[in-house]
Amino acid sequence: MTGGARFWGRGVMAASSRRLTAWRPLLLRRVGKNRPPTVVLLLPDAMVSWSDETSEDSVLNISSSCDGIIKLLATMHDPNFNGTDADVNVLCEHGELAERFVAFEGMHTGRRFIGCAKKEGINCGVVQWIDFEWPDSMEKALAKLWDMYEETKSARTNDNLESSFAIHNLTEEKKKLQENYDSLYADVNALLNAQQERGVELTNQKEQKQYLEVKIVELETVVGNLKAELSKKEEEKKKLQENYVSLYADVNSLLDAQQQRGVELNNQKEQKEYVDVKIVELETVVGNLKAELSKTEEEKKKMLQNYETLKNLTCAQANVIRNLKFNHLKEKERLTEERLKLQYHISELQKSEEKIKFKLQGVKAILDE
Structure with a gap:
C-alpha cells in the first residue's frame, strides 16, 4: 500500500x-x-x-x-x-x-x-x-453494545415482518368481511324488493276483498227485496184464501137459506147457475193464484240457491283471503326475523371492521415508530 x-x-x-x-x-x-x-x-x-x-x-x-x-x-x-x-x-x-x-x-x-x-x-x-x-474492556463493551443494537435491529425487523403479515391477514379478513357485507346487503335489498312485491299483492287482495264486499251487499239487497216481495205475495195469498173461504161460506149459507125458505126451482136454478159461475170464477182466480204462488216458490227457490251459491263463494273467498292474510303475517314475521338477523350480522361486521381499523391504526403507529 x-x-x-x-x-x-x-x-x-x-x-x-x-x-x-x-x-x-x-x-x-x-x-x-x-x-x-x-x-x-x-x-x-x-x-x-x-x-x-x-x-x-x-x-x-x-x-x-x-x-x-x-x-x-x-x-x-x-x-x-x-x-x-x-x-x-x-x-x-x-x-x-x-x-x-x-x-x-x-x-x-x-x-x-x-x-x-x-x-x-x-x-x-x-x-x-x-x-x-x-483497551480490551472498552472493545468488549463496544462489541456488546453493537451486538445489542444488531439484536434490537433484528428484533425490530422481525416485528415489522410480523406486523406486515398481520396487516396482510387483517387486509384479507377485511376483504372477506366486505364480501360478506356486500352479500348481506344484496340479500337485504332482495328481501325489501320481495316485501314490496308482497305489498302489491296485498293491495290487489284488498281490492278484491272490497269488490266482494260490494257484491255481497248488492246480493243481500236483492235477497231483501225478494223476501219483501214474497211476504207481499204471502199476504195476498192469505187475503185470497180468506175471500175464497168467505165466498164459499156465503154460497153455502145462500143454498141453505133457499132450501129452508122453499124458493122456487127456477130461482134456485138461476141462483145455482149464478153460484156455479161465481165458483168457476173463484176457482179460476184460485188457480191463477196457485200458479203465481208456484212461480213465486220457484223463483224463491232459485233465489235461495243463488244466495247459497254466493254465500258459499263469499265464504270460500273469505277463507282464501284469511289464509293469504295468515300466510302474509307468517311471511312478515319470517322477514322480520331475517331482517333482525341481518341487522345483527351487519352490526357484528361493523364491530369487526372497527376492530380491524383499530388494529391497523396500532400496526401503523408501530410501523411509524
Missing part, C-alpha cells in the same frame, strides 16, 4: 484488518519552526521518502508490502475532525487526497482515521488510523 503523510499530534499508525501488533518508530523530526514533533509509526517493510526535507509543504509518501486492506467503516459527523486538512496531506492508493473520518462501527467506534474519499468505484478503505486501539 502506498501513500504520503505529514501529521501533527499524537502520532500515526498503519494497520491491517487484524489487531495491530507490529509497530515500530521510524522517525522523529520537526517541520517548520512552530510545529510539534512528528512521530511516524509504520508496519514492517515500510519505506518512507521526502521530496524536500526543508520544505513546510513536503508530502510524506508511504508504501508497504502489506496486502491487508481495511474497508471504509461507517462514520459519524464530528465538526472538529472532518474533511481534508491543508496542513496534513495524505494520499490514498488512487493518488487522491484522503479525508478525515470518525468511525462509528463495532469496536472501532469513536476512533479517528484517514480514509479514501472516493464515492464511486472501488474505495481503498482506511489509509491510516489516528487513534490507538481502545
